Amino acid sequence: MFTPKRLARLRWACRRGMLELDVLLLPFVNEAFEDLTYPQQETFERLLTCDDPDLYAWFMGHQKTDDPELAEMVDIIIRRVKV
Template identity: 75%
Template sequence: MFTEKRYARLKWACRRGMLELDVLLQPFVEEAFHDLSDQDQETFERLLTCDDPDLFAWFMGHQQCDDPALAHMVSTIVNRVKV
């Protein structure tokens, strides 16, 4: 379970400085994060530890993430934007 302090750190970590990532991650954490399962919340937190060039490549579909859990989270975020 995420405490308010941990959630605040997570929101801060969504500020990447790359507009393409910011417009995906910030709304997701604010609007959809609390609806995720505990496991998916942990995966999202782990996703934020990845390097920006990797995140950009995964979100834009230029590369596939080798980690199945992270790939699922990327897909979840992208599909939410498409709706």
Template identity: 80%
Template sequence: MFEQKRLARLKWACRRGMLELDVLLLPFVEEAFGDLTYEKQVVFERLLTSDDPDLFAWIMGHQKCDDPELADMVATIVNRVKV
């Protein structure tokens, strides 16, 4: 489980330079992050270290992420949005 300080930093990291990412990532953290396993939470945290253009391209399906863990997390986020 993430401690409050770490979770607060994670929420801050969801504030990106692109509005399109902001409206996907922050709600994901607030609504679905707690349901992830700790391992998946760590992968999400690592995903946030990616550059905005890459994140946007992966989420929009314009590019495929080469890292299987990050690609799986992107799919989780996209599927959550579709629900």
């Protein structure tokens, strides 16, 4: 379970060095994070430990991650943005 303190850390981790990532991650955590299953929430938390250039490449479709869980989370976030 994500305690308020853990969720606050997660929100802070969504603040990245790239504006392109900020506009994807911050709204997602604020609007859709609670709708994820607990394993998906943990995957999202793990996604935030990745480097900004990798995240940017995945979200922009320039590269794909080899990790299937992270790839699914990237797809979930992208689908959410397109809605």
